[in-house]
Amino acid sequence: MSSKDIYEEVRNSRDFTGKVVLVTGSSGGIGGQIVKLFSALGASVVVTGRREDRIKEIAEETHELSPKKLKPLEVVADLAKDADVERVFNETVKTFNRLDVLVNNAGVYTTANVTDNDFMDILDKLERVDVKASLQLIRLSVPYLQKTNGSIINIGSTISERPQNSGLAYDLVKTSLTKMSEVLAIELAPQGIRVNTVSAGLVESQQGMEDWVKKCAKYTPLGRIGQPIDIAKGVVFLASTDAQFITGHNLVIDGGLKYNMDSNFVNPNII
Template sequence: MGNLLQDKVIVISGVGPGLGRTLAVRCARHGASVVLAARTASRLDEVAKDVADAGGRAVTVAADITDHASAENLVTESLAAFGRVDALVNNAFSIPAMKPLARTDFDHIRAGIELTVLGALRLTQLFTPALAESKGAVVNINSMVIRHSQERYGSYKIAKSALLAASQSLATELGPQGIRVNSVAPGYIWGETLKQYFAHQADKYGTTVDRIYEHTAAGTDLKRLPDTDEVADAAIFLASPMANAITGQCLDVNCGEFHH
């Protein structure tokens, strides 16, 4: 693997067992040092070990990005550890309500916006001085939900659409400081979380995981689903110097399920 992020420092928020972990490990393999942030400290330690095993350096910071003081501490700890920040990847995720909007609790919608939109905005604001110094990048992890209006995704679509709008505005506002702001919109990500969900669905409907996969992948041009590595690689590209002239964009990674 090339060293797209050699000697860079990447802050990843919302690190869990799925995309966050993969992002951290692949950033390390590309030569980066990483700051891992999430609410669950024990989970961070596991990912930090994976990063070390991949030959990278990781610092863990327990952080709640919906809390301003906690977010400020993340910035302080990141700079104390490495002295600079070259990219911020906003990867925080909350499980959507999966109900029609008519029956979705407003508090659930507010909580989604608080984490997905305001959390990412808060971190971007707080890291702006460091990113301006390094002429760095922000990568916001979005979702293909912004490309469709399927039932029961309403509250999730509201939050992710607002995140996309914020990303575009931030690209315009921060561009003069040399900061790039882009988004990645994954489709279904073929990883442990989706495998568990498909297994649950297979059990519920008396079918197999393979059949559910085939049915789901049938809607894509490539007749398959992107895996976690492939989604992570898109974010790494946008965080890297290879994307130095790219800002205000959203890169869809869905094997051709939706065209944009």
């Protein structure tokens, strides 16, 4: 490739025209921003979540952002159910007949002590959505991603990089996602599939934690809380040709927050 071609490739690296992107948990928050950004860059996207009203809202926004006014696929699904996971995937390939990018974003956040009576139930719920559903989608997607030299991006968390009091269940599943990316990066590389992680810090869209999250800005070296678009930009980068020699990487997007967290950071009463 000539130097002229290299520079032209970089100029066009964010053009996802003709690409198909499936983002789980995309009916709002980080996932919603990810599908909107991919749509704005020309991709056909899948909007999925548990609430039909929120899916329709995000789908309308992605439709308007699409340069060619491509209509997103809307799928109401609960990823805690195996049948729903399969249905999301099957409807994606039935509609678009290809898959270029899989973003495993759906997740559940909760805190619990290991001695709590319902700890094992909480752990099972988190593992079902964050780990097992992600693995199930990856297994289904491999034959299609192989054809497109596609990319898998798992959404992890900065919080899991610092042991948190009452955070064992959440830390376990998010750490599993990061390790999943590392192992699958090696396993799937011969098939032309890249696998990476984006570890997000605190993001303002996190529901039910808005007041606490705003207080956390003082702990972030860059002086503000993350926005969903900050995470979406990182995901798009890892899916783009600019990252075509990057696999098994954990891209931390947290404004430097992880360097200022102690073991009680996730406890809102400590802030």
